[in-house]
Amino acid sequence: MSKKQNQSIIRKMISITIIALILGAVCFLGGVLLAQRTHSGKTVITSDTLFQQLRSVSQLTTIEYHYTNMGKFEKNADLNGWTIPLTKASFILAYDGKITAGVRLDDVKIDVAQTTITITLPAAEILSHEVDESSIEVYDESNNIFNPISISDYAAFSKQQKEVMENKVIEGGLLLQARQKAGEVISQLLTTANPEYTIVVQEAKSE
Template sequence: MKKLSGRVVSVVAVLATVALVLVLVRPAIFERGERTIDSTSIGGEFNDIAQLATEEYVYSSVGKFDDEGLRLLNVRVPFTGKNFLVSYEGKVTAGIKDAGQITVDVDDAAQTFTVRLPRAEVLDSTWTEGSSEVWDQTMNPINQIKVEDVTEFVDSRREAEKQKAVDDGLLDRAQASAEELVRSHAKALIRGTSMEDYEVKVESAT
């Protein structure tokens, strides 16, 4: 029985060696199988939106994913870690999330036309399609890079870039742009009407 097992192992090893030699010497013998990408829709619906985007933050960055892997007695075990380096571009958009919350108050006695705006919010944070490029990644058969690793990296970087945009004043700029945009539209709206001489005021929620 042991001899038979040994022969089987030997045969498998020989076949694997022959296959490797053929790949190196006569690569034309082997052909890649067909690659198929498919999807199935499991649901979809239309939703009304009334967003008013007034400012965007465009960025170009490099991010790194690093998983140390296993540690033994506080010492990193070789060949158990994984990492990759990615450059990417994207943008963070801000403005009025629901334009339906914008209200208008006309005071004929005071001759004022007042528009009230909600506070600006981050509307979206996206990567530019096709902009990402992998510069360095480990090829570790023990702890391979998985789809979940890439997804986690993308989500974390997208959130980090959004926070950086907010810290750099994105929302304040979006609010100011919204006020100026609404003011110019309000003046155009009442031009040529009985309210043409009314004072246009724009107020933002606190």
């Protein structure tokens, strides 16, 4: 791989964007509005109706994280745990990926007490992780006649790199941002739909 190609990949790796999504929130708002019941001109909300509407949404995706990753694979043939000299095989894999994060609403807890609606959300998690197969590029492939690179090597390395990226974004606070955005979206939508209620959104305590 030339120096110019390497610099291009590094620039792509740096240009990472985080996008807040509201598509799920729009569906959620529609459900909440349909869940409302009117009695004597006053909106009446129950935890059951809200819970059913939240379950119909299933999950709320609040963060979409785009990235470009580059990783190097190396392997040597071995015999009884001893590395055999001159059997090294390697390649560099570069690709684009997308991680979405948010909260699953199946486990949400809802409490309606007088004029206060309390929503307890589960912890945010990674909801999906996709790799753009058309973006995959292999550089500096060094095969070895005594230790050839196989398709299973590419598959195993790609899986490992996905796990590396997920751990990296989690350590960088992606799930915290997803949880915060989910709370903001739900609070805003419920407040808009039910201005006479005080909305409290909190995260479930870890056991």
